[in-house]
């Protein structure tokens with residue numbers, strides 16, 4: 001059983017739906033999972049020896065939604081090094097845009113730089129092809145839930 005914080009960045013609610021699905025499936029797999037809609041640095045730091053799942057869409061031109069952008073910069077400016085943290089990323093985007101799923105990729109790059117340990121590959125969800133992102137994400141979430149135990 002792992003303690004998992006799910007940090008959400010969304011504009012229109014799709015990433016929120018994926019995050020809630022992830023919470024339900026992770027709990028079903030026996031984990032302690034909590035969703036943070038506008039997560040703060042303090043909430044993030046409560047997981048520094050545990051696991052986080054970042055679920056974020058991309059807005060503007062490859063930008064992070066307002067609901068998660070302050071957290072990104074707080075982590076970048078204040079933390080520096082997070083070697084005890086394990087994490088996953090679900091990146092929502094639309095491949096018609098130039099910076100496809102740029103926000104999730106940016107978050108992954110930041111956490112890699114800070115030496116956090118990624119569990120599994122980044123899940124990319126392309127809204128130009130997928131109409132039910134939470135259903136599409138289900139197999140990935142189930143296998144991620146198992147990888148965390150390993």
Ligand SMILES: Cc1cc2nc3c(=O)[nH]c(=O)nc-3n(C[C@H](O)[C@H](O)[C@H](O)COP(=O)(O)O)c2cc1C
Nearest residue numbers: 011012013014015057058060062093094097100101
């Ligand atoms: C104004 C606007 C700008 C967007 N910019 C990007 C972008 O730069 N890159 C990308 O991959 N997707 C972009 N998207 C697509 C969204 O990330 C995608 O539709 C996502 O599923 C929305 O999820 P949300 O409802 O959680 O915000 C943009 C969508 C809108 C409406």
